[in-house]
Amino acid sequence: MDTSLILQNIGRHIQLTPDEEAHFLSLLKPRRVKRKEMILQEGEVCHYSTFVLEGCLRSYTLDKNGVEHVLSFAPEDWWIADLYSFFSQRPGNLYIEANKASEVLQLSKTDQDQLYLDVPKFERFFRIIxxxxxxxxQQRLLDNLSLPAPERYRNFCRRYPTLVATMPRKQIASYIGVTPEFFSKMMKEVLRGERGGA
Amino acid sequence: MDTSLILQNIGRHIQLTPDEEAHFLSLLKPRRVKRKEMILQEGEVCHYSTFVLEGCLRSYTLDKNGVEHVLSFAPEDWWIADLYSFFSQRPGNLYIEANKASEVLQLSKTDQDQLYLDVPKFERFFRIIxxxxxxxxQQRLLDNLSLPAPERYRNFCRRYPTLVATMPRKQIASYIGVTPEFFSKMMKEVLRGERGGA
DNA sequence: AAAAAACCTTGTCTTAGGTTAAGAAAAGCC
DNA sequence: GGCTTTTCTTAACCTAAGACAAGGTTTTTT
Structure with missing residues (x-):
């Protein structure tokens, strides 16, 4: 697996010596995940932080009616985990599933804790992340509280142009907090607005 | 001002030497804030992280109709800031206002950045925070996406029992994402449910 | 202790968005 | 390439929550 992507990701915030790089890389477990495969399910403890080298994962909950609510997408160059469960090492309520066949690198909680002691620079890195x-x-929360669905969609487009083009509409609908049916209706309006300009 | 509260707050996550404590305290600017006084307004740059020694502040946005949306409450022993603005040092869109007369300690962005270099332990402290x-x-966001208002209210009560008793209902309504009028109607149901048991 | 300002409640009417159902279009699979 | 499965759309109907209005209560301020 090509590890240059993750080194680059880290290099955006801290500078590592070659030794530190090697040590860090030695802690990462590469893993291939098939489309629709789940790397975490509700009720399990999240033992790993996952960095996506290629492909795309997403995290979501199921509510009592079995409806999915997308918390996050993790395309290439992103981290994903059930943070509540990862930090507390208690059972969480998120599912993490591959949207398409993916290659990831995983860092265990234990190794991450040890890494903070061995290479304190990583405290800074993860603080910034x-x-x-x-x-x-916080911004997304305020959007949900204060904006109607079409504007939440526009913000999503502005913030994640790549995702808009690649994720199923169903999942984008869920992310911004509407049903796929309503999303569909809404898109007609949004498109009309775009043709109209501004 | 009594600084033992903030030392205790920090002591929950890192241990400081007496020298480090003294250095840290020397960076804090004490400030008294009157009820309804704003320490930050939309369009301003947030220069300080604020720790509440006594009283209570809150942060919120105003939407285009002038309706307030509460992002957070900061009672005693909590930190508050417009984090987007604080980290980026660009104009933000939050207001931070005192809910009652308060005493706070403020740490400037510049001092905080320097503190990370002088006492790296603080990287850990703020990472954990x-x-x-x-x-x-994340939990609040998922609640907003997946739960109806009465359950969001129940979760708020479980998580912040003290705030329920002390904050105006109007603001709690805003925090969980409903209008005060709807909140009022909803409370009748919630109370009926409580008397009924469970 | 009054006056002023917030806050809370209740009622009626409206609306953004949900639900159900069913067909059309894609995408994945063998 | 055909079959299956998922996704997307449309339409009719429904509901949780918002808007507006008006009166009552509590809290602040002076």
Missing amino acids: MENSLVSH | MENSLVSH
Whole structure:
């Protein structure tokens, strides 16, 4: 597997020595995930942080009616985990499933904890990752509280242009918080608005 | 001002030497905030992380109709900031306002950045704070996507029993994502359910 | 202790978005 | 390439929650 992507990802926030790089890489477990394969299910403990080298995963919950609610997409160059479960090492309620056949690298909780002690720079790296993720979750929450569905969709398009083109509409609908049927109706309006300009 | 509360807050995640404690305290600017006073407004850059020693602040946005949407409450022993603006040092869209007369300690972005270099342990501290905050924001987001208003209210009560008793209903309504009018109607149901048991 | 300002409730009417159902179009699979 | 499965769309009907309006209560302020 090609590990240059993850080194680049980390290099955006911290500089590692060759030794540190080697040590870090030695902790990563490569894994191939088939389309529709789940790497985590509700009720399980999330033992790994997963970095996507190729393909795309998503995380979601099922509500009491069996309806899926997408929490996040993880295309190439993204991290994904059930963070509640990963940090607490208790059973979580997320499913993490491959949207298409994917290649990932996994870092176990134990190794990550040890890594903080061995290479303290990683405290900084994951602090920054958490900060960025928190900011975007806060923004998404406020969008959900304050904007009607069509504007939430427009924001999604602006923020994740790549995902709009590649993810099933059903899942995008779920991500922004509407049913696929309503999403479908809404798209007619959105498209009309786009042709109209601005 | 009594700084033992913030040392205790930090002591939950990292151990500081007396020198480090003294250095950290020297960076904090104490401030009294009057009821209804805003320490941050839309369009301003958020220069400080604010720790609440006494009283309570809240952060919110105003939508295009002038309706308030509460992002967070910060009672005693909590941190608050417009994180997007604080991290990026660009104008944000949050208001941060005192719900009652409060005493706070403020740490500037510049000092916080320097602190990471002087006392790297703080990387760990803020990483953990961010992790916890991210987990609770993800949970809240999923609640908003998957649960009807009365259950979101019940979750709010379980998670923040103190706030339920002390914050205006209007603001709680806004936090869980309903209008005060609907909240009022809903409460009758919720109360009936409580008397009924379970 | 009054006056002013918020806050909370209740009622009626409206609407954004959900539900159900059923067919059309894609995408994955052997 | 044909078969299966999933996804997308459309349409009719339904409901949780919003908007507006108006009166009552509590909290602040002076």
